[in-house]
Amino acid sequence: MIALGLDIGSALANVDGATFGVVLGTSALMFALGAVGCLLRRNPIALLMSVELMLNAANLVFVLAARVRGYVDAQAAALIVLVLGAAEAVIGLALALALFRHRSRVDADEPREVRG
Amino acid sequence: MQDRLIPIAAACLLALVSACSVVFARKPVHVAASLLVHSLALAALYLMLSAEMVAMGQIIVYAGAIVVLFLFVVLLLPQGGKEPAPPIGRIALALLLGATIFAPLVFVLSATSRAAHAPAPDGSATAIGRVLFGSQLVPFELTAGLLLVAIIGAVSLWRRQGAPK
Numbered sequence: 001m002i003a004l005g006l007d008i009g010s011a012l013a014n015v016d017g018a019t020f021g022v023v024l025g026t027s028a029l030m031f032a033l034g035a036v037g038c039l040l041r042r043n044p045i046a047l048l049m050s051v052e053l054m055l056n057a058a059n060l061v062f063v064l065a066a067r068v069r070g071y072v073d074a075q076a077a078a079l080i081v082l083v084l085g086a087a088e089a090v091i092g093l094a095l096a097l098a099l100f101r102h103r104s105r106v107d108a109d110e111p112r113e114v115r116g
Numbered sequence: 117m118q119d120r121l122i123p124i125a126a127a128c129l130l131a132l133v134s135a136c137s138v139v140f141a142r143k144p145v146h147v148a149a150s151l152l153v154h155s156l157a158l159a160a161l162y163l164m165l166s167a168e169m170v171a172m173g174q175i176i177v178y179a180g181a182i183v184v185l186f187l188f189v190v191l192l193l194p195q196g197g198k199e200p201a202p203p204i205g206r207i208a209l210a211l212l213l214g215a216t217i218f219a220p221l222v223f224v225l226s227a228t229s230r231a232a233h234a235p236a237p238d239g240s241a242t243a244i245g246r247v248l249f250g251s252q253l254v255p256f257e258l259t260a261g262l263l264l265v266a267i268i269g270a271v272s273l274w275r276r277q278g279a280p281k
Contacts, residue, residue, distance in 0.1 A: 032218035037139035039210035070234035087266035094270040
């Protein structure tokens with residue numbers, strides 16, 4: 001059991017409206033920023049990191065929902081999303097390396113064909 | 117219990133600033149460092165929202181493994197993966213589309229309500245383990261298959277493209 005004397009959360013008896021709104025707004029803004037990054041970036045690594053931003057935004061909503069509803073299942077879902085992000089990073093980075101290791105420019109818009 | 121608003125808002129602000137840096141920084145190393153700060157800020161937020169196990173997972177998996185993986189790939193790419201500055205039209209279009217995603221998100225999220233006096237959930241490893249091996253057993257076991265497929269995919273990509281001749 002991870003106790004570690006972490007009594008930070010339980011000191012928060014109830015999440016008030018302001019805190020709830022701040023965290024929800026942060027999450028929405030993070031998701032939008034990740035989407036902007038996906039559209040804007042040409043470097044495949046930065047592209048993947050923008051996707052990670054969007055996954056993190058979803059995770060934040062899961063954890064907030066777990067907190068305000070007192071429902072542990074949402075935290076388990078957040079952990080599963082974490083694993084999903086790791087798998088996505090592994091595949092994406094392997095693809096980026098395979099595509100761009102022998103090219104002079106790193107630009108995700110450039111490859112016209114991807115052969116297996 | 118207003119006293120938790122300020123630390124939570126500070127962590128949110130840090131997460132947002134570093135997210136901006138992830139999206140707009142030019143050098144990939146700076147982007148990876150921003151992602152590190154971002155994931156640590158989120159871990160602090162999770163702690164304050166009484167999700168200790170998720171916070172530990174965030175620190176170990178994100179800050180410990182994924183960011184380091186990103187940094188390795190940055191080092192392996194030609195020129196460190198530097199990219200040309202995007203044209204102004206592309207920036208404007210991306211921001212416009214981001215706003216069109218943001219607006220409905222705010223609309224939907226502002227309609228959600230919070231329960232009046234829910235007790236704080238037990239975010240310990242024991243409680244989450246009970247859920248993962250109980251009601252969430254099927255998705256949890258499926259992640260094992262997902263990770264296996266990811267590993268096989270990465271290895272086969274590497275053997276096909278990058279094996280020394």
